[in-house]
Amino acid sequence: MTDPRDHAAPPGDAAPVEMIDGHSVDELDAYLAAGRTPYDPAIENSAACLLYLSALARLRERSWDALTHEAENTPDRDELWITGLLDTIRDEVRAGRDIPLHHPDPAIRLTLTEAAVHGLIRAAADALDGVLLSRTVLDGDITQPGAPISLTLTAAIEYGFTVVDRAELLRATVQSALTQHTELAVTSVDVIIEDVYLGRDAAAPGGEAAS
Amino acid sequence: MESDVAPGDTPTRRVSRTSANDRLSDAADATLASRAADGDVAAFEVLARRHGPLMRVFAAKLLGSDIESDDVVQEAFLTGWRRLDELDDPARVRNWLMRIVSNRAIDRLRVRRVHEDIADWDPAAPPSQDPSRIVETQLQLDAVWVALDKLPTIQRRCWLLRETAGFSYSEIAEALDLTPATVRGLLARSRKFLLNELEAWR
Amino acid sequence: MIDDRALARALTDAVLATPGIVAVFPVKPILHAASEGIANALDLDEPEVLVDVDRSDSLLTVTAHVATTSDCSTPEVLGRAAEALRAVAELEGVEPAGSIVVFVKARLIADPEA
Missing domain, CATH: 1.10.10.10 (Winged helix-like DNA-binding domain superfamily/Winged helix DNA-binding domain)
Known part of the structure; x- marks a missing residue:
């Protein structure tokens, strides 16, 4: 037999359709890919089909494992492209809209970029314990002085902290940073807590005992 | 600046005080993708470190070339960064990036098809x-x-x-x-x- | 009166000397702001002229893009920077009857420890 790599399958030479207990393997493959939904009793009650599905599922898992495993074993090559990537994207941060700041002299125009405000909010949130900010949405015409702005912060709370306390602390801290550094007329700050995460100590084995 | 822990603000349970850096390193993909979409380079870096190696192995297998795979993955992450606002579900950022990597690798294959004899594309990596x-x-x-x-x-x-x-x-x-x-x-x-x-x- | 390149250099020095300003970014190209950390911002291969000077007729336009530190009020810092820029421009660069407009934009509000 020749090395299969040497003979690329000619398009016309389709393999004969393989059937398992009345179902084509294509159908079974599609069923598995769809997460075995909608539930098909004809397949799920056939021992032969179930065997085929589990072999196929194992095969998928193994090829995925092989990829992840190889990836884990070659970590040191990443520094180069990641450094190059970061250098490029740092220069590409979208500044976003310009947010005006008041100055009594009309010949002086002061502005703040939207990106700077997002960064300010993240830095303020990251200084707090037990909170991890995800999304920040500034709603309203920030380019118009005095226009009402509503701010929505989405965050996760570390397990062991009180949700209400953290949410309130986050709201107050961000509001105070905005008051200090911007002139945005922030009419509301909504905090949405969408997740709870485990801190490093809690996640470590025997974490409760660690100091 | 006010202190981040005001009196009376002590959590009821033991505090683990995971640092901001560690929090980001451990954060869920969805959180990182959301922050990156808001312009957070550090969050995107965590995503690149977390998923880049897998993407690279995948690209190498797809292309049959270890050398080109670095470029493909770097380009793909750059494309991803530029298009983060098109990502509908931040929790699926890995799949989304995987697709971009695939598309980038396919672009390379197309170029090769134009320039090379089809008979000997490439040996497997x-x-x-x-x-x-x-x-x-x-x-x-x-x-x-x-x-x-x-x-x-x-x-x-x-x-x-x-x-x-x-x-x-x-x-x-x-x-x-x-x-x-x-x-x-x-x-x-x-x-x-x-x-x-x-x-x-x- | 000095030439515009020397003026731009003097303006760059003036804005950098303003308390609360921690970095100046080149105005051109526009997309050249660092969002994370001063160290990275300063790592850009530094042309010494970062503040932009533009003249049309008798109007002198000065534009500066900066990073401020989060332990000072950004509007106040930007105001001081703009006033410092105008003082230098009036002293060094403008014709007696000319007028000056100063634009100052904060692209990053940085953590003081960063």
Whole structure:
């Protein structure tokens, strides 16, 4: 037999359709890919089909494992492209809209970029314990002085902290940073807590005992 | 600035005080993708470190080239950064990036097809020769590579796009300039071959 | 009166000397702001002229893009920077009857420890 790599399958030479207990393997493959939904009793009650599905599922898992495993074993090559990537994207941060700041002299125009405000909010949130900010949405015409702005912060709370306390602390801290550094007329700050995460100590084995 | 922990603000349970950096490193993909979409380079860096290695191995297998894979992955992450506002579900950022990597790799294959003789596209990337790989727990994983490497290049590409990047038959067909029926046939062959090699299926 | 390149250099020095300003970014090209950390911002291969000077007729336009530190009020810092820029421009660069407009934009509000 020749090395299969040497003979690329000619398009016309389709393999004969393989059937398992009345179902084509294509159908079974599609069923598995769809997460075995909608539930098909004809397949799920056939021992032969179930065997085929589990072999196929194992095969998928193994090829995925092989990829992840190889990836884990070659970590040191990443520094180069990641450094190059970061250098490029740092220069590409979208500044976003310009947010005006008041100055009594009309010949002086002061502005703040939207990106700077997002960064300010993240830095303020990251200084707090037990909170991890995800999304920040500034709603309203920030380019118009005095226009009402509503701010929505989405965050996760570390397990062991009180949700209400953290949410309130986050709201107050961000509001105070905005008051200090911007002139945005922030009419509301909504905090949405969408997740709870485990801190490093809690996640470590025997974490409760660690100091 | 006010202190971050005001009096009376002490949490009721033991405080673990995970630092901001550690919090970001441990954060869920969805959180990182959301922050990155808001312009947070540090969050995107965590995503690149977390998923980049896998993307690179995937690209190398798809391209049959270890050297080009670095470029493909770097380009793909750059594209991802520029298009973060198009990402509908931040929790699925890995799949989304995987698709971009696939598309980038396919672009390269197209260019090669124009410039090179179709007959000898490329040999498969050889499996890594690091001796530490050759231990018993590796055998199973090596078997996967050995089997994948035995597939004809075109079948291996179809398989990787389907099983790893989640492409549909028609997407694979478009990417590789084949008809959907051909893709179906190629996938059937590769599935059968791999099941036979790895799962002793018939 | 000095030439515009020397003026731009003097303006860059003036804005950098303003308390609360921790970095100046080149105005051109526009997309050249660092968002994370001063160290990175300063790692850009530094042309010494970062503040932009533009003349049309008798109007002198001065534009500066900066990073401020989060322990000072950004509007106040930007105001001081703009006034410092105008003082230098009036002293060094403008014709007696000319007028000056100063634009100052904060692209980053940085953590003081960063």
